[in-house]
Amino acid sequence: MKSNRIGHIFTYGTLMASDRGPRGVRERARIAAQCIFVGSATIRGRMFDTGPYPAVLLDAGRGERVHGEIWQLPRHYEDLLAALDAYEGCAPDSPQPQPYARSSLRLRAPDGRRLTAWIYLWVAPVQKLPRIADGRWRSAQRINAGTGAPMEAREPLLGSQLIVAAPDP
Numbered sequence: 001m002k003s004n005r006i007g008h009i010f011t012y013g014t015l016m017a018s019d020r021g022p023r024g025v026r027e028r029a030r031i032a033a034q035c036i037f038v039g040s041a042t043i044r045g046r047m048f049d050t051g052p053y054p055a056v057l058l059d060a061g062r063g064e065r066v067h068g069e070i071w072q073l074p075r076h077y078e079d080l081l082a083a084l085d086a087y088e089g090c091a092p093d094s095p096q097p098q099p100y101a102r103s104s105l106r107l108r109a110p111d112g113r114r115l116t117a118w119i120y121l122w123v124a125p126v127q128k129l130p131r132i133a134d135g136r137w138r139s140a141q142r143i144n145a146g147t148g149a150p151m152e153a154r155e156p157l158l159g160s161q162l163i164v165a166a167p168d169p
Contacts, residue, residue, distance in 0.1 A: 006104050008117035009035070010043065012068030013054035013137045015084070015120075023052055027087045031071055034080055038070040039110035047137070048122065048129035050099075054137045055122030055129060058105065066135040070109055070117060081118070088120045099124040 009031075011017075014024035017032055042065040048055040056066050073080065081102070085091040088100040100120045109115050 006116050006118055007073050008038065008115050009071050009073055009084075010041065010068050010105065010107060010117040010119045011071065012043075012047070012056055012066050012119075014052075015087075016069050016137070018069070019138065024087065027084060030080060030083060034074050034077070035071040038072050038115075040067070041070050041107055041110060042067050042135070043105065043107055043119075045135070046126075047132040047135045048126050049132050050122075050129060054132065055099070055124070055126060056119070057122055057126065064133075064135060067137075070107070070115065073118075084120075090120070097124065 011031070013019065014021060015027055015031060017028055017037065019028065043056075043058070044060045044062070044064065045056050045058045045066040046062065046064050047066050048057075082091065085102060086094065088102070089095070090098045090100045090102055099122060101123045102118055103121050104116055105119050106114060106116055
C-alpha cells in the first residue's frame with residue numbers, strides 16, 4: 001500500500017504502548033523508538049475480541065468509541081510500516097485471506113488538530129466474535145485472562161517522547 005503524506009498511526013490493541021501483553025512487544029518497542037507519542041484518542045467504531053488480538057470496524061453511525069493512541073510517524077517510515085504490515089498479516093506476501101488491512105482515517109488529536117492516520121482495520125467476518133462494548137482492549141485482556149481482577153492502570157513506556165495529552169472525550 002502506498003504510504004505517502006500520512007504522518008500518523010492510530011493504535012488500539014497490541015501495538016499500544018500501554019499494552020503489556022506478550023504479543024507485539026518488538027513492534028511496540030519499534031514504534032516507541034521511531035515515533036512520537038501524540039496522545040490518547042478515540043475513534044468511532046466497534047471493537048471485537050478475536051482471542052489474541054482486537055478487531056476494529058469503523059462505524060460512524062452507532063456512536064460507539066474505540067480507545068487508542070496517536071503516534072507521529074518518522075519522516076522515513078516505509079520500513080516501519082512494512083514491519084507493522086507483516087505483524088498485522090497484511091503485507092503483500094502474507095497468507096490469504098488477510099484478516100486486517102491498513103487504511104487511513106481522519107481523527108482529532110487531543111489538542112484539537114484534525115489528522116490523517118493509518119489504522120489496521122479488521123476485514124474478516126465478525127458475526128461470531130464477542131464484542132468489546134467499552135472499546136478498550138486492556139479491559140478485554142483482563143476478562144480473557146480469567147482472573148476477574150482489575151488490571152493496574154499503567155502509563156505508556158515512552159521516556160522522553162511522552163507528550164501530556166487531554167483526556168479522551
